[in-house]
Amino acid sequence: MFKSMKIPRKLGLSFLTICASAAIMMIVFFMNISMISNSTDMNNASQERHAKALALDTAILRQNSQFRGYLVTGDSSYLKSYYEGRDDYDRISKELEQDLTDPALKAALLKSREETLKWRKNWGDRLIARVQAGDREGAANAVRAAGKTVMVSDAVLPLREIRDAEVAQIAENSERQEGAIASAMTVLIIGGIFLIGIAVTLALLLSRLIARPVADLTKTMGDLAAGKNDVDVPDTDRGDELGDMARAVLVFRDAAVAKQAAEAANAKAEADQKMVVETISSHLSELAAGNLTAEITRDFPGDYSTVKTNFNAAVVALRDLISSVMESASSIRTGSTEIAQAAEDLARRTQANAASLEETSATITQMDGRLKATAEAATLTVERADGTMLSVTGGRSTADEAVQAMTRVSDSAKGIDSVIEGLDKIAFQTRVLAMNAAVEAGRAGEAGRGFAVVADLVSALAMRAEEEAGRARGQLTETQSDIAAAVDAVQKVDCALADISSGVGDVHQLLSQMASDNVAQSTAITEVNVAIGSMDQSTQRNAAMVEQTSAAARQLASEVTALSDQASRFNVGNGTGGIHRTGSSLEGPSVELALVRRANGHAEQVWH
Template sequence: MTVAGLAIAVLLLFGFTAVVFETRSAVGELSDQSALAQANAEGNQVKSDIATFEATARTLASTMSNLHGKGARDRSIATAVLKTDLLKSKVALGAWTMIAPDQWDGPDVGKGGQPGTSKDGNFRPYWVKNNGTVAQIPNNAAEGYNKPFFRKSFESGDGAILDPYMFDAGGRTVLMTSITQPVRSGNRVIGVAGLDMELSSISERLSKLKPFGTGRVTLLSANAIWVANPDAARLGKLYADPGLDDVKAAIASGETRVLTDIEVDGVPTRRVIRPVAFQGLNTTWAVVLDVPEATIASPAHRMAWQLVIGGLVIVGAVLVSLFYAAGGIIGRPMGKLSEAVDRLAKGEDVAIPELGRQDEIGTMARAADVFRQAAAEKADADRRLAEDQEIVTGAVGEGLNALRQGDLTREITEAFPSGYLALKDNFNAALAELRHMIGAVANSANGIKTGSAEIAQASEDLARRTEANAASLEETSAALVQIDQRLRASAHAASQTVLRADEALLTVSGGRDVADEAVQAMGRVSDSARGIDSVIEGLDKIAFQTRVLAMNAAVEAGRAGDAGRGFAVVADLVSALAMRSEEEAKRAREQLTATQSDIGTAVEAVQRVDGAFANISGGVTEVHSLLGQMAADNQAQSVAITQISAAVSTMDHSTQQNAAMVEETSAAARNLTTEAATLNNNTARFDTGEL
C-alpha cells in the first residue's frame, strides 16, 4: 500500500511538474511580449512628444534663415518673431537664437544697444516664459559659443537634442532639455535656433503607469541620463543600476534588450530596454520597463501549489481507503486460513480453504475469499485506470506540445474514456476559439498594414506640398516688407522736398521785394545820377544771393531724385537769371556816365527780373502741390502694403503649423505601419489551417 501511494505521488509529481514548467514558460513569454508592446507604445508616445518640439524648432530656424536670406535683417523684427513662436508653444520655457559673430547684419561692433543684442554687439536674443508672461533676458555670456547647445548643430548642420539638465525656472527647479536647429544663409550655417522644453509632463505621465500592476516605466537619454523616473532624486543623474553596459549597447544598436536576474532597489526584476530613435535629431533615447520577477512567476506558483495540494489529497485518500479495507479483512490467524491469507498477502493466487464450513471459520474463510476476489478486481480496475490515464495524458501532451509550437489545427481525435470526455471536448473547443481569434487578428493586421501604408504615403505627399506653400508665403512676406520699407523712404523724401519747396517760395518772394526796391531806387537815380553806383552794387548783391539760392535748390532737387526733376529745371532758370543780373550790373557800372535813357533801360530790366520772379513763384507753387500729393499717395500705399504684409505673415505661420501637423500625422502613420507589421509577424507563428 505504501509503494502504491508513493508510485501515485511520483506520477502526479512528474505530471504536475511538466504542467507547471510549460505554464511558467508560456506566462514568461506572454509577459515579455506584453511588456515589449507597452514599451513600444510608450516609446512612440515619447517620440511624438519630441517630434512636436523638433518641428517647432525647425520652423523657428527656417524663419530666421529666410529672414537673413531675403535681406530682412532688422534685429527687432527677428527678435519679435522669436517671441511669437514661444507664445505659440504651451510647454516650452524658452526660445533663443545665437548667431555667430558678424554673421547677421555685418560687423557687430557698436550694435550693443539694439534689440536681442548682447553688450558686445552679438545677435543672440533669448525669450523666457515665466508664470504666463514672456520676458527677454540678456545673453551676455560669450563663452556660450563653445557650449554643446551651440556647437552640436552649428558644426554638424543638423538638429540635435541635449541631455536633460536641472534649471531654475521662476523659483522652482525643473528638468529640461533643449532642441536645436541650424540657421542657414544659403549653403552656409550662420547660427543656431533652439527651444527649451520642460520634461516634467513626460516624467509625470510615465510615473503613473503600472505595468502588470506592480511594474513601472522610466526613460533614459542617449548618454544613459534619467529623463523620467518615479524617484525624483534620480532625475538628471547617470544610470547607476545593474546592466549599464547592456543599456548603452541597446541605445547604440537601436535593438530592444531584456535584462533578467537583476535587482532594482533590492527586488529581482525583469527589465525591458526599448530604444527610441529621433531621426530628425540624430539621437536615440530608451524607454525602460521594469516588472518584478515575482509578479511574472506568481500565476505559475499559484498553479503549482494548487496541484501539490490536490495531489496530496488524492494520495491521502487512496492510502486511507487501502488501510480501511485492509483493516476490514484482517482476522485472527487460524491455521490454514492464516497461511492462505499470508500467501495471499504475498501476492500468490491461492484458493481459500474451508469455504464450505458453516461455522465461524467458514465465515472468515468466505471473508478471506471475498478479499481475494476484491484484490483481483482492484488489480483489474487499476490496470484499466492506468490505461485510461496513459491515453488521456498522451493525447493532451501531444496537443499542448503542438500548441506550444504554434499549431492551432492539432485537435484531440483519440477516443477518451467516458470519465474524460469533458476534458477532450473542452480542449478542442478552446483550441477552436483560439484558432478563430488568431485568424481574425491576422486578417485585421493585414488590413491595418495596408491602410496605414496608404495613409503614410498620402500624409507625406501632403506634407511636401504644405512645406512648399509655406516657403512661397515666407518669400512673399519678405518681399512685401522690402516694398513697404521703400515706400516709407519715398514718402519721407517727398515730405522733405515739400519743405524745401516752401523755403524756395519764401526766397522767391524775398527776391521780388528786392526787385521792387530796385525799381524805386532807379526812379531816384533818374533824379540824381550820383546814386547809380549804390544801386548797381545792390543789384550785384541780389544777383549773387540769387545764384546761391539757385545752387541750393539744384542740390535739393538732386537729392529728391526723379521727384525733383521739375524743380531742378526751375533752379537752372533762376541761376541763369542771376547770371544775367550780374552782367547787367557790370554794364551799368561801366556806363556810370551814360545818359538818363540808359538808367531808364536799367529800370525796365529790373522790372523784367520782377516778372521772371513772379513766373518762378508760380512754377514752384505748382511743384509744391504735386509733391504734396505724391507724399500723400506714398503714405497711403505704405499703409496698404503694411496690412497686406501682416495678412501674408499670418497665413505663413498658419501654413507652417499645418506642415508641422501633417509631418506628425505622417510619423504616426509610419509607426502604425511598423506596429501592424510586427503584429502580422507574431500572428504568422500560428498555424490556423487557413491560407
C-alpha cells in the first residue's frame, strides 16, 4: 500500500508525522513551561505575604521594646521608633489583608490586629501618655504589677500561623515547579529521541522507496543509452510516479528492442530517442543533486510526451512538498526560539528571586546580630545594676554605723555635761568657802591677813573655773546640736540610698525582661533566617533546572535549524538556491550515494 502511494503523499505523510510529533511535544512542553511560570508567580506571591507577616511580627516586637525602653529611660528618642513601628504595622496589615484570600489566614490577621490595638490602648499609648504627664515611676510600677498581661504574645502568635501557612504553600509550589521541570525535561528528551527515530526511520524508508528506485532507473536509462536493450526495467508494478517513469522507460526499451529487431528505424527516430534519453538522464542528475526546478522544457516526440508529462508532474509534486517542509521547519524553528526565549526569561526571573532571597537572608542575619548585641548589652547592664545595688547596700550599712557612732558620741556628750555641771557646783562651793575664809581672816586681824590673801586667790580661781565650765557647757551644747544635725543628714542619706536601691531593683527587673525579650526575638529571627536559607536553596535549584530547560529548548531550535538547512539544499525556485553538484549523475550508484549521504548528514546533525 505504501509502495503504491504517490511520492507527494509519501513525503507529505512522512513530514506530517514529523510535524505532528513536534507539535505534540511543543504543546506538552509549553504546558509544562506555563505550569512552571504559574508556580513561580505563586511562589513570589507567597514569599511576599511571608515577608509582610514577618514585617508585622518585627513591628509588634519593635513597639514593645521601644515602649519598655521609654519607660526605663524616659528618652523621647524611643517614641520616634515606637511610632514608626506602629505606622509600619498599620500600613503592612492593610496590604496583607488585601493579599490574603484564605478566610482562616485573614481571620488570624484580624485577630492579631485586634490584639495589637488592644495592647496599644491598654498599655502602650496609655502608659506613654502617663510618662509624658510626669508619672514615669507609676507607669513602671503598673508594668511590673501587670506581669505577663503586658506581653504581646497574643498579637504575635496569629502571625506565626500565617507564616507557617505561606512556608507550606511555598514548599508545595516548589514541588509542583520541580515536577513540571522534570516533566518538561522528560518530554524534551523522549520527544527528541522519538523525533530523531522518526526522522532516521523515514529517511531510510524514503531512501529505500524513492532514492534507490531513482538510482536503479537512472542506471537502466544509462544502459539503454549505451545500447543495452536487453536490460530489465525495475519497479514497473509501482503505482506512484516512479512506476509511471519505469513503465515509460519500459516502453522506451520495447521501442528500442523493436527498432533493433525491425532494423527499420530511421535516423530521425534514433536522434529523438537519443535526445529523450540524454534529456531525461541530465534532468535526473539535477534532481538527484537537489534541483527541483529541473523540469523538461524541450519538446518530445509524440511517443515520448507521456514520459515528459509524468516526469514534470513528479518534479512539481516534489518541489511543492519540499517547499512545505521548509515552511514547516521555519515555523518550528520560530516556535522553538520563542520557547527558548521564554525559558531564558523564566530563568532570569528565578535567578532574580534567588538574589532577593539572598539579600533578605543577609538583612535578617544583620538584624539577628544587632538583637544579640542588644541582648548582651542588656545583660551587661543587669550585671552593672547588680554591682550598683551591692554598693548602695554597703553605703546603707556604713550610714547605719555612722548613725550609731554619732548616737554614742551624743550619749558621751551628755555624760560630759553632767561632769561639767559637777565641776561648776564644786567651783561655786569653793568660791563660797573662799568668801567664808576671807570673812574669818578679816575677823582674825593681822594674824589672818595672809590667809585672806590666799582666800582671795582661791575665790578668783573658783570664779575662773566657773567661767571655763560655762564656756565648756556652751561648746558642748553646740557640739550636741551639730551631732543631731549630722544624725538627721545621715538618716536622710540612708532614705535616699533606700530609694536608689528600690529604683535600681526596678531597673534590674525591666532590663532582665528586655534581655529575655531580645533573646526570644533573636531566636525567632534565627529560625526565620534558616527557613529563608532553605527557600533560597530551593530557588537556586529551580533556577538551575530552568536553565537546563532553556538549554534543551535551544538545542531543539538548533536541531530544527539543521533540519531547515537540510531542506534548503533543494532548489524549489522561490529564490533559495540549493547546493548543486557538477558532473554527470547518469550512473545509479552516484545518485543513491548522494541521497544516503544527505540522510546520514541530517541524522548526524540531529544527534549532535
